[in-house]
Amino acid sequence: MIGPLVEARASALQSAHSQRRQVNDNCAAEARAGVPRVATSIFNRYGGFANVSKIVMEFYDLVLDSEIAGDYFVDVDMPTLVDHQTKFIASIMGGPASYSNEALERIHAHLDITKEAFDEIVSLLRMTLEDFELDPADVDQVIDGIRARERYIVNA
Numbered sequence: 001m002i003g004p005l006v007e008a009r010a011s012a013l014q015s016a017h018s019q020r021r022q023v024n025d026n027c028a029a030e031a032r033a034g035v036p037r038v039a040t041s042i043f044n045r046y047g048g049f050a051n052v053s054k055i056v057m058e059f060y061d062l063v064l065d066s067e068i069a070g071d072y073f074v075d076v077d078m079p080t081l082v083d084h085q086t087k088f089i090a091s092i093m094g095g096p097a098s099y100s101n102e103a104l105e106r107i108h109a110h111l112d113i114t115k116e117a118f119d120e121i122v123s124l125l126r127m128t129l130e131d132f133e134l135d136p137a138d139v140d141q142v143i144d145g146i147r148a149r150e151r152y153i154v155n156a
Helices: 004-032 048-065 078-092 101-111 115-131 136-147
Strands: none
Touching: 048 078, 048 115, 078 136, 115 136
16 A cells, blocks of 8 residues: 555655646647747746746755755745746846845845755756757757856845
8 A cells, every 4th residue: 555645755756747848838839839849938938927926836845955055044935935936037037026136135135054965956957948848959058047146036
């Protein structure tokens, strides 16, 4: 007999795989329809807020398990953080939300974020984007957008 936790994890993994397939199918359908890649943002190509939110939720599963970055999220209101991070990643992907560099600096100022933790977070985000099978050029563009803001986030 399989325990309830194993069943729940298996169900979650199956759901994540299904979500990845849907993101891929959306992109393939656009390509078949002749939608030019340059005409749409990364945000739109991968399904907008609904799919960006799924990416961010899976990303935070990895972050919370990280020995390097996980401690930054103890006692954090994760639903609120996921909401804000979804909007931030959406903005990096060309979506409608936006965050100023000043806001990023203000939000992270009290957290004493190290370069090591920042690099870990970026690595986990890259892994998550790749797991969702985003085009490598799109992954690079998102990661470059995050790295361009490093000086507003790293402060230790």
